[in-house]
Amino acid sequence: MPMKQIGNALMANRMEVLEAALDTLPEGIALLSGEGQVIFWNRAAAEISGQAGADLLARRIPPALEPLLLAGVETGRGSLIHLEHKLGHDVTAIVRNLLLRDEMGGRIGMAIVFHPAECLDALPHGECGEGSRIERSLTEFEDRLRAVFTDFEQGGESFGVLWITVDQAHELRRTHGLGACEAMLEKVERVLANGLRPAEQMGRWGDDEFLVLSHERTPEMLAAHAQVLAGLARTTDFRWWGDRVSLTTSVGAAQAERDELLADLLGRAKAAMFTSFHAGGNQITSAPGRHLCLPS
Numbered sequence: 001m002p003m004k005q006i007g008n009a010l011m012a013n014r015m016e017v018l019e020a021a022l023d024t025l026p027e028g029i030a031l032l033s034g035e036g037q038v039i040f041w042n043r044a045a046a047e048i049s050g051q052a053g054a055d056l057l058a059r060r061i062p063p064a065l066e067p068l069l070l071a072g073v074e075t076g077r078g079s080l081i082h083l084e085h086k087l088g089h090d091v092t093a094i095v096r097n098l099l100l101r102d103e104m105g106g107r108i109g110m111a112i113v114f115h116p117a118e119c120l121d122a123l124p125h126g127e128c129g130e131g132s133r134i135e136r137s138l139t140e141f142e143d144r145l146r147a148v149f150t151d152f153e154q155g156g157e158s159f160g161v162l163w164i165t166v167d168q169a170h171e172l173r174r175t176h177g178l179g180a181c182e183a184m185l186e187k188v189e190r191v192l193a194n195g196l197r198p199a200e201q202m203g204r205w206g207d208d209e210f211l212v213l214s215h216e217r218t219p220e221m222l223a224a225h226a227q228v229l230a231g232l233a234r235t236t237d238f239r240w241w242g243d244r245v246s247l248t249t250s251v252g253a254a255q256a257e258r259d260e261l262l263a264d265l266l267g268r269a270k271a272a273m274f275t276s277f278h279a280g281g282n283q284i285t286s287a288p289g290r291h292l293c294l295p296s
Contacts, residue, residue: 019040019042022040022042023042023043025042025044026044026115027044027113027114027115028042028044028045028047028048028049028093028112028113028114028115029041029042029044029045029111029112029113030042030045030061030068030111030112030114031100031109031110031111031112032061032109032110032111032112033108033109034107034108034109036060036061037058037059037060038053038056038057038058038059038060038061039057039058039109040053040057041053041056041057044115045114048083048091048093048114048115048116049064049065049083049085049086049091050085050086050087051064051065051086064083064084064085064086065083065084067081067082067083067095068081068083068095068097068112068114069097069112079094079095079096080092080093080094080117081093081094081095081114091116092116092117093114093115093116093117094114094115094116094117094261095112095113095114096112096113096114096259097110097111097112097113098110098111098112098113123142123145123262123263123266124263124266124267124270125138125205125206125209126163126165126205126206126207126208126209127206127207127208127209137203137204138203138204138205138206140203141201141203141204141205141211144201144203144213145161145211145213145262146262148201148213149256149262149265152256152258153258157215157217158215158216158217158255158256159213159214159215159216159255159256160214160216160219160222160253160254160255160256161211161212161213161214161253161254161256161265161266161269162210162211162212162214162222162225162226162229162251162252162253162269163205163209163210163211163251163252163253163254163266163269163270163272163273164192164209164210164211164212164229164230164233164249164250164251164273165206165208165209165210165249165250165273165277166184166185166188166208166233166247166248166249167247167248167249167250167277167281167282168184168245168246168247168248169181169184169185169207169208170208172184172240172245176240176241176243180240181208183238183240184238184240184245184247185204185208187236187238188210188233188236188238188247188249189202189204189210191232191233191235191236192210192212192229192232192233194232195228195229195232196212196229197214197215197225199215200212200213200214200215201213209273211266211269212229216255218255219253219255219286222253222254222255222286223253223284223286226251226253226284227284229249229251230248230249230251230282230284233247233248233249234246234247234248234249234282248281248282249281249282250273250274250276250277250281250282250283251272251273251276251283251284251285252268252269252270252271252272252273252274252275252276252284252285252287253269253272253284253285253286253287254266254268254269254272254286254287255287268287268288269287271287272285272286272287273285
């Protein structure tokens with residue numbers, strides 16, 4: 001096969017992977033060419049607007065959806081707009097527009113990211129089973145998290161979050177019962193708390209999960225701190241009725257960015273935690289930044 005054909009095949013494969021990934025996101029994602037034509041419209045965009053991607057490809061944004069283009073480019077937390085759904089009703093949405101550039105910095109198009117406005121205050125959490133004991137502490141910690149994020153938005157110091165899950169929690173609950181699992185999590189929480197810096201805060205963020213608010217200044221410093229906390233968890237001596245249980249954690253680290261929602265920050269940390277967990281656990285994964293770009 002000629003090299004040019006091989007290169008074209010590889011590029012097509014990379015684009016298929018990118019489109020498949022964008023199709024799984026809960027936010028509506030639209031990619032426009034440099035001429036303003038729709039080249040990608042994910043499933044969430046179709047659900048929010050009622051407009052199927054097949055009807056929009058290679059065309060400009062229709063008049064009912066033109067407010068998506070009026071939000072400006074890279075507008076911080078996003079702009080509140082009103083769309084006309086295909087069925088005729090009004091949809092209030094939050095939209096952010098991002099320029100897409102090639103390796104030389106030239107503009108090659110735009111990405112539009114949008115979601116219904118009622119999702120603005122919804123924060124991702126870990127799983128909480130029926131009758132969970134942590135609802136109150138989770139709500140209190142969420143309030144502290146929002147306060148830190150508000151201060152950050154107003155020019156306060158940088159911060160990041162560590163989303164931590166104990167790899168053995170589910171199996172321990174299954175084999176030894178809820179009491180054993182809760183005792184283990186309480187011990188891990190005390191051990192992790194001893195490793196926090198003075199200004200840091202930590203709280204339960206799910207039945208088996210913790211969230212750490214850290215004021216490390218860079219993603220690299222945040223990841224290094226996560227390594228320290230994961231090491232403390234590994235050395236935790238937990239025994240239940242004479243059985244010693246070896247513990248490890250999966251950690252997702254995400255540094256806050258000035259132009260994102262709090263829910264986006266937590267979503268990046270959660271995705272990074274799942275990456276660590278599904279890679280076998282006992283790992284730290286740093287979340288990539290939220291800016292979108294096309295593969296080169």
